[in-house]
Amino acid sequence: MRLKRKDILTIEDLDRDEIGLILSTAESFKEVSDREIKKVPTLRGRTIINLFYEASTRTRTSFEIAAKRMSADAINISASSSSVVKGETLKDTAKNLEAMNPDCIVLRHPSSGTPQILSRLLRCSVINAGDGAHEHPSQALLDLLTVKQRFGKINGLKVAIVGDIAHSRVARSNIYGFIKLGARVSVAGPPTMMPSGIDKMGCGVCYNVEDAILDADVIMMLRIQLERQNGCLFPTAREYSRLFGLDSKKLEKAKKDVVILHPGPINRGIEISSDVADGEYSLILNQVKNGVAVRMALFYLLLGGSRE
Amino acid sequence: MKRLLIKGGRVIDPASGIDGIFNVYAVGGKIAAVKPHVQTPDSGPQSDDWDIIDAAGLIVCPGFIDMHTHLREPGYEYKETIQTGTMAAAAGGFTSVACMANTNPVNDNASVTRYILKKAAEEAVVKVFPVGAISKELKGEMLAEIGELKEAGCVAISDDGRPVISSALMRLALEYAKPFGLLVISHSEDIGLAADGVMNEGLISTKLGLKGIPNAKEDIMVARDIALAELTGARLHIAHISTKGAVELVRNAKQRGVNVTAEVTPHHFTLTDEAVVGYNTNTKMNPPLRTKDDIDAIKIGLQDGTIDAVVTDHAPQSIDEKDVEFDNAANGIVGLETALPLLLRLVSEGVISLSALIEKLSANPAKLLRLGGKGKLRVGADADITVIDLNKEWVVDAKNLKSKSRNTPFDGWKMKGRVVKTIVRGKVVYEW
Numbered sequence: 163m164r165l166k167r168k169d170i171l172t173i174e175d176l177d178r179d180e181i182g183l184i185l186s187t188a189e190s191f192k193e194v195s196d197r198e199i200k201k202v203p204t205l206r207g208r209t210i211i212n213l214f215y216e217a218s219t220r221t222r223t224s225f226e227i228a229a230k231r232m233s234a235d236a237i238n239i240s241a242s243s244s245s246v247v248k249g250e251t252l253k254d255t256a257k258n259l260e261a262m263n264p265d266c267i268v269l270r271h272p273s274s275g276t277p278q279i280l281s282r283l284l285r286c287s288v289i290n291a292g293d294g295a296h297e298h299p300s301q302a303l304l305d306l307l308t309v310k311q312r313f314g315k316i317n318g319l320k321v322a323i324v325g326d327i328a329h330s331r332v333a334r335s336n337i338y339g340f341i342k343l344g345a346r347v348s349v350a351g352p353p354t355m356m357p358s359g360i361d362k363m364g365c366g367v368c369y370n371v372e373d374a375i376l377d378a379d380v381i382m383m384l385r386i387q388l389e390r391q392n393g394c395l396f397p398t399a400r401e402y403s404r405l406f407g408l409d410s411k412k413l414e415k416a417k418k419d420v421v422i423l424h425p426g427p428i429n430r431g432i433e434i435s436s437d438v439a440d441g442e443y444s445l446i447l448n449q450v451k452n453g454v455a456v457r458m459a460l461f462y463l464l465l466g467g468s469r470e
Numbered sequence: 471m472k473r474l475l476i477k478g479g480r481v482i483d484p485a486s487g488i489d490g491i492f493n494v495y496a497v498g499g500k501i502a503a504v505k506p507h508v509q510t511p512d513s514g515p516q517s518d519d520w521d522i523i524d525a526a527g528l529i530v531c532p533g534f535i536d537m538h539t540h541l542r543e544p545g546y547e548y549k550e551t552i553q554t555g556t557m558a559a560a561a562g563g564f565t566s567v568a569c570m571a572n573t574n575p576v577n578d579n580a581s582v583t584r585y586i587l588k589k590a591a592e593e594a595v596v597k598v599f600p601v602g603a604i605s606k607e608l609k610g611e612m613l614a615e616i617g618e619l620k621e622a623g624c625v626a627i628s629d630d631g632r633p634v635i636s637s638a639l640m641r642l643a644l645e646y647a648k649p650f651g652l653l654v655i656s657h658s659e660d661i662g663l664a665a666d667g668v669m670n671e672g673l674i675s676t677k678l679g680l681k682g683i684p685n686a687k688e689d690i691m692v693a694r695d696i697a698l699a700e701l702t703g704a705r706l707h708i709a710h711i712s713t714k715g716a717v718e719l720v721r722n723a724k725q726r727g728v729n730v731t732a733e734v735t736p737h738h739f740t741l742t743d744e745a746v747v748g749y750n751t752n753t754k755m756n757p758p759l760r761t762k763d764d765i766d767a768i769k770i771g772l773q774d775g776t777i778d779a780v781v782t783d784h785a786p787q788s789i790d791e792k793d794v795e796f797d798n799a800a801n802g803i804v805g806l807e808t809a810l811p812l813l814l815r816l817v818s819e820g821v822i823s824l825s826a827l828i829e830k831l832s833a834n835p836a837k838l839l840r841l842g843g844k845g846k847l848r849v850g851a852d853a854d855i856t857v858i859d860l861n862k863e864w865v866v867d868a869k870n871l872k873s874k875s876r877n878t879p880f881d882g883w884k885m886k887g888r889v890v891k892t893i894v895r896g897k898v899v900y901e902w
């Protein structure tokens with residue numbers, strides 16, 4: 163099986179069946195990571211370039227490990243070590259990389275839409291590893307996989323996404339993904355973090371975290387970008403944490419079998435308290451583990467031939 | 471003596487209230503006569519004395535005047551020059567263009583104005599009217615030498631490209647420009663409200679993850695500028711109006727008798743922010759493409775006279791400035807060569823009459839910029855004439871634009887109606 167598309171740019175583009183195929187493929191790859199020899203030969207001879215214009219140890223490492231476990235050759239290029247800082251344009255970078263004939267470029271970029279623009283310039287596959295405040299499809303896929311493993315389904319679940327929705331690509335991809343698979347999604351946070359028209363994306367909006375998590379099956383806490391608060395979307399980290407952060411007291415009102423996700427890296431004591439992050443409801447480390455499986459599945463479904 | 475006869479066309483001259491089949495005679499670059507067309511073989515001049523254009527089935531109207539063009543020279547000749555920009559103007563039926571001051575150096579003193587006019591005299595295909603800066607280097611700190619700019623030939627002042635942030639300086643500019651009779655053209659936006667916005671704020675910007683620009687960014691500054699026009703009694707003109715709220719503000723101000731006028735570009739009522747889906751950087755401009763609500767309000771504003779003029783905001787950008795990430799792409803599109811067919815859609819939709827459209831393209835800009843002898847086909851006026859085939863169908867091909875730049879979102883669009891001849895002072899400068 164392969165996906166009938168060149169690129170993975172957004173969850174918005176993917177249909178239900180494609181998401182289902184990616185999740186079931188990822189499920190089948192999970193055991194590879196538990197083997198002693200964590201490698202399958204499927205993508206031997208394929209070249210994957212991780213082109214990261216933004217620092218992200220976690221996502222980059224996950225893509226790199228996924229590529230290597232599929233036996234592909236993975237090369238990392240980051241903005242600080244490439245000609246990017248010397249002012250080479252995206253187009254020139256793309257053309258130069260293409261000349262080296264890679265099979266896939268994994269792109270992380272601070273400007274929304276750049277993977278789309280790049281994919282139009284390149285013959286090889288492009289996987290969006292997060293673009294601006296637009297989408298982060300592999301993150302949403304690993305979140306879906308994590309929730310599906312726990313509940314056996316996505317359909318009918320209630321998902322609360324809490325935090326800076328306006329600047330979050332994780333939120334957008336998850337809104338599309340969970341709604342496509344039949345969950346009900348609500349977003350919560352201060353109004354300064356709600357983007358215009360968010361209610362028209364099919365999710366509920368609420369400004370009170372207690373209300374949002376009351377009957378949620380899944381609570382997804384988003385990372386607060388403390389370094390980006392030049393616009394001061396909230397008065398102080400202290401007030402944010404008290405009103406909008408998740409702690410064990412707020413969690414008392416949630417469902418008994420609720421699960422908590424966080425795309426990481428977490429700001430302990432700000433959007434999530436340590437006891438909750440490390441506690442029994444947290445699936446944060448499952449997410450990380452599933453990240454590798456989902457990315458293996460994406461490589462396989464875009465680049466793979468027949469699988470033995 | 472050059473003599474030109476445009477024969478048998480439907481002559482529409484809003485300034486004289488003419489709409490019918492006439493012959494237009496031009497001698498020595500001036501309109502010599504406009505006479506009813508009589509179809510008898512031996513009436514009228516013989517072909518060896520006159521250059522004759524058979525305009526049967528075509529529209530003959532005063533040459534268009536674009537109040538808002540960026541010719542980019544001096545300083546940005548890689549985007550456009552006075553020569554290529556005026557060639558694009560001619561191809562779009564524009565016989566006069568007012569060029570904005572955001573060149574390098576900025577047109578904030580008479581020597582730059584004189585340079586532009588000298589280059590125009592040597593190379594321009596259509597008439598060029600420079601717009602001077604409001605403030606030195608467009609910095610919004612000190613007034614430019616407005617009196618000398620006027621003496622050197624500037625027809626208006628504007629810091630276009632950026633707003634005059636200081637209300638105090640804007641007040642001074644309005645007051646100071648008054649005795650010179652200069653129109654003050656305001657690029658109205660409250661920068662601080664959304665400094666890093668790259669498109670209209672709404673559902674589409676949220677879906678695309680791009681930073682939004684709310685309508686209030688424009689509305690706030692239009693309201694301020696109107697208050698200052700009211701305070702000073704000076705002539706204020708709102709550039710490229712894009713929001714429902716701004717149209718409403720201008721309408722109310724006009725009703726109160728404030729000396730304010732407004733212009734709109736074709737793209738602001740042809741495209742909505744949905745055009746940005748796909749991240750085509752040729753849909754990035756400032757003000758941004760808005761919503762259907764705004765377009766509807768603009769159309770009513772055109773209908774009821776709230777919006778006086780149609781302009782292109784022709785803003786050439788090189789491929790290197792557009793072929794980049796959306797956030798990093800330069801603002802603006804080329805507009806001179808695609809304006810007319812987009813405007814004619816308003817006529818076929820029944821928004822405004824053909825005559826009203828021509829008025830907003832010729833007589834009204836001439837009035838606002840006080841260009842005597844332009845914008846009309848009266849005897850003695852300059853023989854600046856545009857001939858249009860309303861039924862000609864054609865396809866926009868960015869590669870074939872006369873402009874030096876190709877940044878148009880209308881590449882590949884099927885258009886109906888085009889300029890077939892552009893005549894400046896009795897001389898044909900463009901032919902389809």
Ligand SMILES: [Zn+2]
Binds near residue numbers: 630631632657709710
């Ligand atoms: Zn402007």
